[in-house]
Amino acid sequence: MGSLAIGQRSLGDPRIGFPLWPPLTDGCPRTSTADVAYPVDVDYDYERAGAELYPALLPPLPAPGLGEGRTPLVELEPGVFVKDESRNPTWSHKDRLNRCTVSAAVGVGAAGVVVASSGNHGASAAAYAARAGLPCVVITGPEPQPGVVAFLRAYGAVVMAVPWEGRWPLMRRIAERAGLHPVSSTTVTHTGHPFGPEGYKTIAYEIHADLGTPEAVFVPTGYGELLYGIAKGFTELRRLGRARRVPRMIACEPAAAAPLVKALREGVPAAHVEVGATDAGSIVSPVSGYRGVLAVRSSDGRALAVTDPQLRAAQAELARAGLWTELAGAAGLAGLRALGPVEGPVVCVATSSGLKNPVRDSAPAPAVVTDWAQAARILTASGHFQL
Amino acid sequence: MGSLAIGQRSLGDPRIGFPLWPPLTDGCPRTSTADVAYPVDVDYDYERAGAELYPALLPPLPAPGLGEGRTPLVELEPGVFVKDESRNPTWSHKDRLNRCTVSAAVGVGAAGVVVASSGNHGASAAAYAARAGLPCVVITGPEPQPGVVAFLRAYGAVVMAVPWEGRWPLMRRIAERAGLHPVSSTTVTHTGHPFGPEGYKTIAYEIHADLGTPEAVFVPTGYGELLYGIAKGFTELRRLGRARRVPRMIACEPAAAAPLVKALREGVPAAHVEVGATDAGSIVSPVSGYRGVLAVRSSDGRALAVTDPQLRAAQAELARAGLWTELAGAAGLAGLRALGPVEGPVVCVATSSGLKNPVRDSAPAPAVVTDWAQAARILTASGHFQL
Numbered sequence: 001m002g003s004l005a006i007g008q009r010s011l012g013d014p015r016i017g018f019p020l021w022p023p024l025t026d027g028c029p030r031t032s033t034a035d036v037a038y039p040v041d042v043d044y045d046y047e048r049a050g051a052e053l054y055p056a057l058l059p060p061l062p063a064p065g066l067g068e069g070r071t072p073l074v075e076l077e078p079g080v081f082v083k084d085e086s087r088n089p090t091w092s093h094k095d096r097l098n099r100c101t102v103s104a105a106v107g108v109g110a111a112g113v114v115v116a117s118s119g120n121h122g123a124s125a126a127a128y129a130a131r132a133g134l135p136c137v138v139i140t141g142p143e144p145q146p147g148v149v150a151f152l153r154a155y156g157a158v159v160m161a162v163p164w165e166g167r168w169p170l171m172r173r174i175a176e177r178a179g180l181h182p183v184s185s186t187t188v189t190h191t192g193h194p195f196g197p198e199g200y201k202t203i204a205y206e207i208h209a210d211l212g213t214p215e216a217v218f219v220p221t222g223y224g225e226l227l228y229g230i231a232k233g234f235t236e237l238r239r240l241g242r243a244r245r246v247p248r249m250i251a252c253e254p255a256a257a258a259p260l261v262k263a264l265r266e267g268v269p270a271a272h273v274e275v276g277a278t279d280a281g282s283i284v285s286p287v288s289g290y291r292g293v294l295a296v297r298s299s300d301g302r303a304l305a306v307t308d309p310q311l312r313a314a315q316a317e318l319a320r321a322g323l324w325t326e327l328a329g330a331a332g333l334a335g336l337r338a339l340g341p342v343e344g345p346v347v348c349v350a351t352s353s354g355l356k357n358p359v360r361d362s363a364p365a366p367a368v369v370t371d372w373a374q375a376a377r378i379l380t381a382s383g384h385f386q387l
Numbered sequence: 388m389g390s391l392a393i394g395q396r397s398l399g400d401p402r403i404g405f406p407l408w409p410p411l412t413d414g415c416p417r418t419s420t421a422d423v424a425y426p427v428d429v430d431y432d433y434e435r436a437g438a439e440l441y442p443a444l445l446p447p448l449p450a451p452g453l454g455e456g457r458t459p460l461v462e463l464e465p466g467v468f469v470k471d472e473s474r475n476p477t478w479s480h481k482d483r484l485n486r487c488t489v490s491a492a493v494g495v496g497a498a499g500v501v502v503a504s505s506g507n508h509g510a511s512a513a514a515y516a517a518r519a520g521l522p523c524v525v526i527t528g529p530e531p532q533p534g535v536v537a538f539l540r541a542y543g544a545v546v547m548a549v550p551w552e553g554r555w556p557l558m559r560r561i562a563e564r565a566g567l568h569p570v571s572s573t574t575v576t577h578t579g580h581p582f583g584p585e586g587y588k589t590i591a592y593e594i595h596a597d598l599g600t601p602e603a604v605f606v607p608t609g610y611g612e613l614l615y616g617i618a619k620g621f622t623e624l625r626r627l628g629r630a631r632r633v634p635r636m637i638a639c640e641p642a643a644a645a646p647l648v649k650a651l652r653e654g655v656p657a658a659h660v661e662v663g664a665t666d667a668g669s670i671v672s673p674v675s676g677y678r679g680v681l682a683v684r685s686s687d688g689r690a691l692a693v694t695d696p697q698l699r700a701a702q703a704e705l706a707r708a709g710l711w712t713e714l715a716g717a718a719g720l721a722g723l724r725a726l727g728p729v730e731g732p733v734v735c736v737a738t739s740s741g742l743k744n745p746v747r748d749s750a751p752a753p754a755v756v757t758d759w760a761q762a763a764r765i766l767t768a769s770g771h772f773q774l
Contacts, residue, residue, distance in 0.1 A: 066709045067461050067471065072454025084454065087474045089709060091740060112771065131709035135771035142755060147746040149753055154706040154741055158769045159753040166757055173759050178772040319541040322453045322476060322518035353478060354541055355742035359534045366536055366546040368529060370553055372560050382545045384499065384522035385565045 003060045004045045008194055011290055012038030020059075023104045025182045027191030036269050037187035038290055040194045041232075049240055053205050057236060059195045063103040063132040068095040069202050073210045076321055079344025080336065081211060083203060084323055086353035090151075092329075093226060093351045094124035096199035098183060102128035104195045105181035112136060114180040116167050118144050119282050120326075120352055125183045126155035137180060139171055145358055189270040190223040190289030197291065200229025204237065207347055213243045218348040220331035221251040221303070222283035224260060224292025226349070231295035247347075249301035251292055252335030254280040254328070258305040259288035260296070269293055278308050282328035282352065306334040313337065315354075324354030390447045391431045395581055398677055399425030399656075407446075410491045412569045414578030423656050424574035425677055427581045428619075436627055440592050444623060446582045450490040450519040455482040456589050460597045463708055466731025467723065468598060470590060471710055473740035477538075479716075480613060480738045481511035483586035485570060489515040491582045492568035499523060501567040503554050505531050506669050507713075507739055512570045513542035524567060526558055532745055576657040577610040577676030584678065587616025591624065594734055600630045605735045607718035608638040608690070609670035611647060611679025613736070618682035634734075636688035638679055639722030641667040641715070645692040646675035647683070656680055665695050669715035669739065693721040700724070702741075711741030 008024055010016040012031025018024060018040060027037040042059055049056050066089035074082045085093035102125065105113045112135035115125040122138040129136035136157045140148070144161055152159050162170055168186060175182050185192045203226075207214065213234065219227045227249055237243040251260050256278035263271035269290040278284050296303055306314075311327050314334035318325050332348035369375050379385040395411055397403040399418025405411060405427060414424040429446055436443050453476035461469045472480035489512065492500045499522035502512040509525040516523035523544045527535070531548055539546050549557055555573060562569050572579045590613075594601065600621065606614045614636055624630040638647050643665035650658035656677040665671050683690055693701075698714050701721035705712050719735035756762050766772040 067459025067474070070457070070459075072457075074454050084476070086478070087454070087476075089471070089474075090711070091473070091478065091742060111773075127709040127711070130707050135769070137766070139756075140753065144753065146750060146752070147742075150744070150746055150750060151711070151742065153750075154711045155709065156707050158765060158771065160756040160762060160765060161753045162756050170756065170759065170762060174762055174766070177759075177763070177774050178766055180772075320517050320543050322514040322542065324477070324514070324538070324541045353740075353742065355478060355534075355538065355740065357537070359537055359746070363533060363537060363540075365533070366527065366531065366548045369526075369547040369549050369557065372557065372564075375547060375557060375561055376564070378545060378547060379524070379561070379565055382522070384545065385567075386498075387564050 002055060003058055004048055004056045005042050005059045006045050007043045008040040009043045010038060011041050011294065017043065022108050023194045025186055025193055027187050037189040037191045039191040042194055042198050046239060057201065059100055059103060059198050060107060061099060061103045062106040063099060063128060065099055066095065066127065066131055068099050070206065073207065073347065074323060079346065081345060081347045082318065082323055083207060083347055083349045085349060085351045086325065090124045090127045091353040091355065092120035092124060093200070094120045096202055097196040097225065098124040098128040100195040100199040101183035101193045102132055104193065105134060105183065106132055108181060110134070110181035111179035113183045114139065114171055114174050115184045116171050117184055119148055121184055123151045123155065126152050126157035130155045137174060139167060147358065185223065189287060192223060192225050192289065197225050197229030197232060200226050201233030201236065203349065204230045204233025208234070208237055208243060211345060213245060214247045214345045214347045215343050216248040216250050216346045218250045218252055218332035218335045218346065220283050220328055220349065220351050221253045221260060221292060222285050223289045224251065224295060227251050228291035228295040231299050246299045249295045249299040250335055251296055251301070251303040252331040253303060253305050254278045254284045255305035255307045257284045257286060259285060260292040261303045261305050263288050263293055264296060264303050280308065280311055280328040280331065282326060283331060304335045304338055306331055306338055310334040310338055318350060319354065323350060325350045326352040326354060326356040328352070389442060390445055391435055391443045392429050392446045393432050394430045395427040396430045397425060398428050398681065404430065409495050410581045412573055412580055414574050424576040424578045426578040429581055429585050433626060444588065446487055446490060446585050447494060448486060448490045449493040450486060450515060452486055453482065453514065453518055455486050457593065460594065460734065461710060466733065468732060468734045469705065469710055470594060470734050470736045472736060472738045473712065477511045477514045478740040478742065479507040479511060480587070481507045483589055484583040484612065485511040485515040487582040487586040488570035488580045489519055491580065492521060492570065493519055495568060497521070497568035498566035500570045501526065501558055501561050502571045503558050504571055506535055506743070508571055510538045510542065513539050513544035517542045524561060526554060534745065572610070576674060579610060579612050579676065584612050584616030584619060587613050588620030588623065590736065591617045591620025595621070595624055595630060598732060600632060601634045601732045601734045602730050603635040603637050603733045605637045605639055605719035605722045605733065607670050607715055607736065607738050608640045608647060608679060609672050610676045611638065611682060614638050615678035615682040618686050633686045636682045636686040637722055638683055638688070638690040639718040640690060640692050641665045641671045642692035642694045644671045644673060646672060647679040648690045648692050650675050650680055651683060651690050667695065667698055667715040667718065669713060670718060691722045691725055693718055693725055697721040697725055705737060706741065710737060712737045713739035713741060713743040715739065
């Protein structure tokens with residue numbers, strides 16, 4: 001059996017349906033307003049779903065894969081599990097999304113893909129486009145890090161540095177004029193690509209297969225696509241009678257912005273905030289998306305704002321357990337620790353590899369050691385060793 | 388059923404056996420000479436092996452895991468598969484080894500581990516030691532890259548920069564005086580840790596489960612531990628009647644050194660060479676180890692020397708298929724391409740993530756684009772797009 005996807009459905013008004021093709025990359029054309037854009041969602045013929053969730057409950061996937069997903073669930077302490085998404089082809093969770101979005105590009109016969117990103121999303125899109133034989137344009141912020149540029153160019157992407165205010169219009173124009181399929185949001189209120197969260201559903205399927213249904217899932221949250229995708233996966237498992245409930249979805253945003261916290265507090269579909277200073281650049285955003293609101297509300301979850309010191313503490317805790325994450329990737333555990341003891345089991349999603357942290361040249365170089373006396377001093381000073 | 392490991396056996400003379408504990412980290416005490424050190428190997432009670440290879444044919448593993456292994460086999464072209472070892476906990480194949488070597492440290496009740504490495508091996512040892520609650524000392528070369536130091540320190544390792552000529556004596560002294568277990572070689576002719584290649588055997592088991600027995604396996608080769616471990620895994624499958632043959636093991640060394648090529652040509656157990664300039668620092672070595680000779684000879688394989696331009700071409704080819712590797716990690720495919728068309732299926736092992744490549748600050752920054760005319764020029768110049 002192939003994909004059971006049968007259409008797209010507006011999240012602004014679920015009574016409004018659309019055909020599956022073409023994917024509505026600008027969000028719902030019926031319910032979106034000048035102020036708020038609403039996403040559309042892929043709908044399936046659930047009545048026909050059998051024992052196998054893959055590929056039945058994914059969109060059609062004509063783009064070849066790279067062995068994404070099937071990441072391990074590592075037990076950090078009794079009842080606390082880490083879903084380590086750094087084990088994906090480009091070492092972040094974004095690969096699950098891009099397998100689906102690049103498949104949409106292949107499905108519509110696009111000449112290539114275009115993506116706006118200064119990090120994980122762009123590199124992942126570039127890799128899946130390369131694998132599918134499609135060119136990829138990545139629109140970064142005005143001053144991308146050299147490591148990110150090298151990462152993007154390795155996959156052959158055409159990289160353009162664009163001031164943020166010009167991002168959306170330029171992206172739409174490139175898409176139109178060069179016939180490229182956008183695989184990131186083209187709207188200010190985040191709608192993203194309708195196929196994107198479908199890739200993230202597999203995280204729910206995998207957690208359920210490994211652990212059953214946890215009490216809660218703590219998710220690093222920027223626009224809420226990952227949060228929504230995991231919630232949708234568990235919701236499907238409940239609908240199919242495989243799970244009795246959906247875990248509480250806990251969105252963990254950087255306190256420097258936290259638009260979803262604001263949207264939920266104010267009861268609005270999406271909120272705008274000022275962005276303060278943070279090193280969690282991968283998930284900081286001045287605007288949220290409606291998917292985040294839906295995921296938290298439908299699961300009796302909540303949104304938490306975590307500070308950079310809390311992120312650093314969580315990153316260090318994970319690394320001291322052998323799991324080194326990008327700073328933003330530790331937001332799930334940071335949220336759990338901020339909340340204090342909760343009933344388990346819980347899963348913290350760790351989204352990305354610590355190798356993506358910027359290298360600080362200012363960090364002290366290790367001492368050069370040429371004799372035992374020097375070594376002994378260092379060993380003693382570390383506090384770990386008795387000589 | 389637990390581990391079926393029953394002892395250690397000299398590779399210098401397989402008639403000579405030793406108990407399983409303690410692991411003989413300085414190689415075989417009976418056959419090694421002042422000129423050549425011989426490794427020891429873990430032996431199993433193969434008669435009792437049943438359907439499950441894990442954990443029967445691994446050493447006892449008291450150190451907790453991090454979800455290492457089970458990496459995907461990605462088809463690059465018909466008959467050519469890439470085993471992507473960048474999907475491991477610290478994003479290289481070394482995690483398979485260190486699960487076993489750190490388990491040895493736990494098994495002997497060591498106060499910690501010590502490792503000499505300027506890269507993947509050290510970071511992996513640091514992660515597994517951290518996971519096991521043991522301190523870790525990493526002895527790097529005299530000028531480790533800042534990115535590597537950050538990687539090691541993330542896991543809490545104590546990092547010492549040591550001139551290469553002082554490495555072995557200092558490492559042995561640290562091990563003795565602080566009660567640390569060495570998880571990398573303590574001998575000049577490479578013997579390594581007896582448990583190390585056991586971890587690599589699982590690559591053979593996984594390839595066999597996914598693909599059957601390929602015609603050949605192309606392996607980035609430094610000291611030959613990975614090469615030997617994969618060969619041993621297939622040899623065990625043949626011994627157990629699951630496979631009819633062992634694939635040809637093709638060692639792929641950087642042409643800047645290539646001691647295994649020399650050892651095989653001269654018919655000696657290990658060779659010393661001058662080391663020329665290369666960017667494949669992860670696998671360049673002035674001396675080989677006897678395991679490499681055994682793996683190539685016993686499988687009717689061969690050793691190839693690949694140049695830096697060949698490595699770069701293979702790295703680019705993999706990245707354009709969505710798999711970005713460390714330069715040294717592309718040596719397997721570089722070897723296959725150097726050899727010309729071969730009968731398939733073949734597997735090229737890709738050992739490590741492209742995120743570990745040093746970032747060149749000299750690389751050109753992307754153009755800053757503020758209007759469509761600039762974007763159009765860049766798109767046209769790329770040769771990919773018609774506007």
